[in-house]
Amino acid sequence: MNIRYCYHGIMNCEPGYFWGPGLKEQYKIMFVHEGRGIYQFNGNTFYLEKGQGYIVFAGTVCYMKADEREPWVYSWIAFDGDQAGPLLEDAGLSPSSPIFSFSSGSWFQLYLDKWDAAATCDNRGELRVHSVLYQFLADWLEMMMVTKQLPAGYQAKEGYIRKALDFIHINYAERISISGLAEMIGIDRVYLSNIFKESMRVSPQQYLLQYRMDKACELLLDSELTVSEIARSVGYGDPLLFSKMFKKLTGAAPTYYRASHLPARV
Structure with missing residues (x-):
């Protein structure tokens, strides 16, 4: 070998x-x-x-x-x-x-x-x-x-999850509901949640939330957009709700996160 x-x-x-x-x-x-x-x-x-x-x-x-x-x-x-x-x-x-x-x-x-x-x-x-x-x-x-014994229907499950991930990655800045996501894929909402969590170890809602916050972190460090603009860019119409969720996941407010990760300006 x-x-x-x-x-x-x-x-x-x-x-x-x-x-x-x-x-x-x-x-x-x-x-x-x-x-x-x-x-x-x-x-x-x-x-x-x-x-x-x-x-x-x-x-x-x-x-x-x-x-x-x-x-x-x-x-x-x-x-x-x-x-x-x-x-x-x-x-x-x-x-x-x-x-x-x-x-x-x-x-x-x-x-x-x-x-x-x-x-x-x-x-x-x-x-x-x-x-x-x-x-x-x-x-x-x-x-x-x-x-890794694959149960019957594994390929179908993998395809559903792949579609869900692709949709989230493309449309995370839009209003997304798990019911709408399941309908788009063509399966039941509960079934989607079950197979998604089984494969990804998090629910679709948690994955979407974390993906949005990852994108928000990138924008905070790589752009000069305001917090309100970043909130809208990752699917939040309410900047206060965005800031609350951001702090819940990262432990820091968006403005503090940006200030603490960027070098001080002279």
Whole structure:
């Protein structure tokens, strides 16, 4: 199997710590052990928490950010090679579906310890880290085959969720109701809410709210629009309601968020 070990690690992130947007040269399997964070990739924003993992695909641009209140602790293994992409496909993971779940973080910690030990070996260290990599991939694939058993109708569910995400990403600045979203897709509102939360780990309402606030953060830092203008730009006709929701999610009022994240003007 042409897969090469690159590096591994674990990070206890500070609140709001982020990486990117940027490009990674290797594939990375990421495991979230504690806390929460977001992963933006391929036009989607994923809200992740303890017990979930995600794939960073080689040669693609992504963005990762720890939650402001419950910053995540995550670990990773990075690798490359001609068979890396096909191996991830065997696990049921792809750029359109990069998220997975796992039951025990201590399981991966054992492999981190093995890589640490192998890396300190004076002789045959490279051979040892690759041996541990293949051992890990075999166990991980077996775990994925169990947890990724796809029920009947999975492709249809994935299609509905894809349509919902696309609609939100295009129309977040408009008035959106979940009933209207479900009607547009052609399914029941309750069914949409159930499958959306099952896949994304948040309800459609929560996802829409967080997506709007992410866009608001971008506008606060990258534009000179007023708070009222930004509120309208992300779907809020009432600037006071926007400010209230923004502070609820970020812990800071829009004006304070802008002032605290931009360099002081001389």
